[in-house]
Amino acid sequence: MSVDTATVKKVASLARIAITDxxxxxxxxxxxxxxxxxxxxxxxxxxxxxxxxAVIPNxxxxxxxVVTDGNVRDKVLANAPVAEHGFFAVxxxxx
Amino acid sequence: xxELTDLGVRALRDGVREGAFSAVEVAEAFSAxxxxxxxxxxxxxxxxxxxxxxAREADRARAAGEAPKPLAGVPIGMKDLFATKGVQTTAASHxxxxxxxxxESTVSQNLWDAGAGMLGKLNLDxxxxxxxNETSFFGNVLSPWxxxxxxxxxxxxxxxxxxxxxxxxxxxxxxxxxxDTGGSIRxxxxxxxxxxxKPTYGRCSRWGTVAFASSLDQAGPMARDVTDCxxxxxxxxxxxxxxxxxxxxxxxxxxxxxxxxxxxKRIGIPREYRVDxxxxxxxxxxxxxxxxxxxxxAEIVEVSLPHTKYALPAYYIIAPAxxxxxxxxxxxxxxxxxxxxxxAGLQDMYAATRAAGFGDEVKRxxxxxxxxxxxxxYDAYFTQASKVRxxxxxxxxxxxxxxxxxxxxxxxxxxFALGEKSADPLAMYLNDVFTVPSSxxxxxxxxxxxxxxxxxxxxxxxxxxxxxxxxxxxxAGLALEQRAGxxxxxxxxx
Numbered sequence: 268m269s270v271d272t273a274t275v276k277k278v279a280s281l282a283r284i285a286i287t288d289x290x291x292x293x294x295x296x297x298x299x300x301x302x303x304x305x306x307x308x309x310x311x312x313x314x315x316x317x318x319x320x321a322v323i324p325n326x327x328x329x330x331x332x333v334v335t336d337g338n339v340r341d342k343v344l345a346n347a348p349v350a351e352h353g354f355f356a357v358x359x360x361x362x
Numbered sequence: 363x364x365e366l367t368d369l370g371v372r373a374l375r376d377g378v379r380e381g382a383f384s385a386v387e388v389a390e391a392f393s394a395x396x397x398x399x400x401x402x403x404x405x406x407x408x409x410x411x412x413x414x415x416x417a418r419e420a421d422r423a424r425a426a427g428e429a430p431k432p433l434a435g436v437p438i439g440m441k442d443l444f445a446t447k448g449v450q451t452t453a454a455s456h457x458x459x460x461x462x463x464x465x466e467s468t469v470s471q472n473l474w475d476a477g478a479g480m481l482g483k484l485n486l487d488x489x490x491x492x493x494x495n496e497t498s499f500f501g502n503v504l505s506p507w508x509x510x511x512x513x514x515x516x517x518x519x520x521x522x523x524x525x526x527x528x529x530x531x532x533x534x535x536x537x538x539x540x541x542d543t544g545g546s547i548r549x550x551x552x553x554x555x556x557x558x559x560k561p562t563y564g565r566c567s568r569w570g571t572v573a574f575a576s577s578l579d580q581a582g583p584m585a586r587d588v589t590d591c592x593x594x595x596x597x598x599x600x601x602x603x604x605x606x607x608x609x610x611x612x613x614x615x616x617x618x619x620x621x622x623x624x625x626x627k628r629i630g631i632p633r634e635y636r637v638d639x640x641x642x643x644x645x646x647x648x649x650x651x652x653x654x655x656x657x658x659x660a661e662i663v664e665v666s667l668p669h670t671k672y673a674l675p676a677y678y679i680i681a682p683a684x685x686x687x688x689x690x691x692x693x694x695x696x697x698x699x700x701x702x703x704x705x706a707g708l709q710d711m712y713a714a715t716r717a718a719g720f721g722d723e724v725k726r727x728x729x730x731x732x733x734x735x736x737x738x739x740y741d742a743y744f745t746q747a748s749k750v751r752x753x754x755x756x757x758x759x760x761x762x763x764x765x766x767x768x769x770x771x772x773x774x775x776x777x778f779a780l781g782e783k784s785a786d787p788l789a790m791y792l793n794d795v796f797t798v799p800s801s802x803x804x805x806x807x808x809x810x811x812x813x814x815x816x817x818x819x820x821x822x823x824x825x826x827x828x829x830x831x832x833x834x835x836x837x838a839g840l841a842l843e844q845r846a847g848x849x850x851x852x853x854x855x856x
């Protein structure tokens with residue numbers, strides 16, 4: 268597959284990265300070069316092969332259903348660009 | 363007397379224990395050297411007070427006759443990918459500039475608990491994405507090495523742990539933390555003539571480490587020699603309930619278990635690692651490594667890892683896919699940069715923040731990751747890559763039927779000049795051709811210095827082991843290290 272400017276802009280919007288038309292045009296050959304190269308994976312016969320889900324055999328542990336790290340609101344908010352009244356503040360989303 | 367800054371981890375630890383010098387003297391000597399080497403740009407933040415506080419505690423404990431901690435008196439460098447409480451942690455990005463964690467990563471906490479002090483936060487490729495340290499928002503790291511051809515081209519210290527490798531090679535710290543996703547400990551170690559080990563995936567907790575690709579990321583130590591790596595790894599590793607992928611196993615006594623004899627060991631030479639256009643010097647180094655392994659008592663066997671050529675393309679699907687997901691948390695809401703254009707709504711704020719906060723390589727990988735995970739392409743790219751990953755792991759499993767360890771070069775060349783590959787992302791990616799397969803399989807692997815090329819630049823040999831066999835890897839590394847007798851060091855010009 269190869270991408271064009273419209274696809275690059277679509278992917279950028281899915282990735283929530285603002286790009287200019289010039290950026291998109293510049294990225295088209297870069298991404299196509301990389302995508303063209305990873306295409307070679309298509310030639311590997313993977314019929315009957317399970318996709319890897321855990322690199323080292325390990326099973327997920329469950330923890331007790333208790334609060335272990337609560338009451339740290341101010342720490343959680345300490346690096347917020349904008350915090351108000353003990354909450355993260357964002358631009359108005361509902362008029 | 364030898365300069366304190368010429369001593370490694372073991373020598374510093376033992377010297378402080380024996381009272382040959384004080385921990386405070388050590389911390390002051392290294393801090394002064396860090397401060398005088400700013401042209402290398404190895405550190406983003408210097409923290410001499412942290413190192414000094416740990417040193418004072420080590421000296422106090424010794425004076426009080428308390429049992430010494432494993433790393434008491436040893437100051438180290440901390441890759442700026444580990445969250446350090448109260449000290450700026452940026453992953454070398456603009457989006458995290460000014461971020462001061464309220465918590466400590468498990469690996470760094472383990473090191474402080476072992477008595478180590480911190481000299482500062484080390485520069486790296488932004489979000490650990492890169493092989494040359496040219497993607498940091500805080501500028502390129504320079505290698506202390508220079509070619510001996512009279513040219514003064516600034517060389518790449520490797521990446522992503524290039525601040526770590528540069529600092530150790532320049533004797534700014536005796537050891538440092540690194541992280542390895544596709545070779546980010548081993549390749550910079552090879553480029554700068556030091557040792558570094560990526561342990562089995564799950565040995566070191568990933569909690570509090572800025573995530574790049576969660577199924578691959580693994581912390582490990584970088585130091586001047588194999589013994590120092592063993593000491594550091596013992597302190598860093600261990601089960602952590604806060605990381606769901608942490609292995610619930612005791613940490614072996616790797617330092618005490620060190621043994622340079624390879625008698626009875628079969629060392630595999632993977633034929634597919636003889637790549638096209640490999641420089642003769644790399645071939646010669648590899649052969650030299652084979653001869654050293656034989657001399658240490660090993661039997662050499664040829665093995666085949668048939669899916670090797672697909673490891674790199676699989677990696678450059680899987681790692682960006684995981685990165686695109688992991689880096690979704692940088693959105694200008696909870697921490698880090700916020701760019702809010704006039705009149706912008708929430709979506710515009712996300713997009714503007716991420717556009718301003720991420721560097722080009724990070725954006726490129728997020729875009730690739732988003733593309734390969736998008737509707738219609740997921741199976742063709744991500745699922746196929748995950749299946750190829752299974753085949754790559756099975757190749758290793760099959761190799762272990764005939765050998766105990768694998769020996770390969772670490773990187774396909776010596777350090778290249780800054781700027782030489784940065785315009786061509788694919789050429790840069792190819793630098794990790796020998797390190798990526800073992801990362802995909804989660805195996806322990808280390809690089810040790812093997813010799814120098816015709817320009818006097820270090821070249822590394824890589825040893826890959828079975829899952830959980832760090833001891834075997836370290837032992838083989840020690841056997842090679844003893845025979846290589848690598849003493850070359852960068853002439854001080856900074």
